[in-house]
Amino acid sequence: MSERKIALITGGSRGIGFSCAKELAKAGCDIIINDICDEATAKPAIDEIKGLGVDAWFYQFDVSNDEQVQTAVEKMIAEHGKIDILLNNAGITKDGLFVKMGAEQWERVIKINLGSAYYVTHAVIKHMMKARQGSIINMSSVVGLHGNAGQANYSASKAGLIGLTKTLAKEFGKRNIRVNAVCPGFIQTAMTADLGNTDEYMKLIPMGRLGTPEDIAKVVKFLALDTDYVTGQAIEVSGGLII
Numbered sequence: 001m002s003e004r005k006i007a008l009i010t011g012g013s014r015g016i017g018f019s020c021a022k023e024l025a026k027a028g029c030d031i032i033i034n035d036i037c038d039e040a041t042a043k044p045a046i047d048e049i050k051g052l053g054v055d056a057w058f059y060q061f062d063v064s065n066d067e068q069v070q071t072a073v074e075k076m077i078a079e080h081g082k083i084d085i086l087l088n089n090a091g092i093t094k095d096g097l098f099v100k101m102g103a104e105q106w107e108r109v110i111k112i113n114l115g116s117a118y119y120v121t122h123a124v125i126k127h128m129m130k131a132r133q134g135s136i137i138n139m140s141s142v143v144g145l146h147g148n149a150g151q152a153n154y155s156a157s158k159a160g161l162i163g164l165t166k167t168l169a170k171e172f173g174k175r176n177i178r179v180n181a182v183c184p185g186f187i188q189t190a191m192t193a194d195l196g197n198t199d200e201y202m203k204l205i206p207m208g209r210l211g212t213p214e215d216i217a218k219v220v221k222f223l224a225l226d227t228d229y230v231t232g233q234a235i236e237v238s239g240g241l242i243i
């Protein structure tokens with residue numbers, strides 16, 4: 001078993017997840033990247049992380065499929081022995097005004113963004129309990145705290161993650177497992193690429209710029225590695241978008 005900490009990052013082949021993977025790798029963690037894409041698509045990400053001097057492995061599965069999650073996590077434990085850090089990062093948007101939002105549009109987002117955190121955490125946490133240590137970080141959003149017109153499904157899923165975070169922090173604190181959420185604002189990734197002209201958003205941000213994946217990764221690394229006493233928190237990383 002690796003002496004280094006092992007971090008599992010869902011949806012980690014690009015965007016915020018990939019940045020978090022690199023930040024944790026730079027701090028000396030071995031990295032397990034999950035994504036729904038195939039191995040060839042994830043290979044450049046895995047190679048870049050290996051270039052940082054740690055081990056990196058790719059597991060392709062759909063985080064919203066309980067059976068696939070359980071099989072993959074058991075395989076990870078059999079092959080690598082442990083998971084010290086879990087970042088539930090995979091997520092999607094399917095935006096639209098509530099009155100026009102169909103049930104499929106609602107259910108898909110809830111299942112991928114919130115259901116996944118149940119499936120993956122449930123599969124991983126029993127191994128953290130045996131190890132009597134662990135750090136779990138859920139990628140929420142500022143809209144999970146404050147809501148956003150046109151994102152009822154997404155906001156509900158991200159608010160649900162905060163409720164899950166606080167509850168698991170209470171249930172698992174005595175087992176030395178910390179659970180926190182990060183709430184990004186507007187971060188420049190593929191997810192926000194179709195926002196178009198961002199001048200109007202920037203006027204709302206005291207820091208005067210959109211966030212980068214690296215801005216989020218620094219906070220994830222702090223929660224994962226630099227503190228032993230922060231748990232049950234939902235930390236906004238938004239350049240002061242909502243104060």
Ligand code: NAP
Nearest residue numbers: 011015016035036062063089090091141184186187189191
């Ligand atoms: P992104 O670039 O779209 O990355 C999301 C990753 O998750 C993609 O690699 C995607 O794979 C993967 N994924 C989607 N569905 C999956 C599934 N069922 N199983 C496994 N992997 C799956 O998005 P991002 O901007 O980095 O967002 C990362 C997280 O931060 C999300 O939870 C998002 O809600 C949250 N967030 C982002 C922002 C922002 O401004 N960007 C703000 C607040 C919160 P494919 O591309 O192959 O589908």
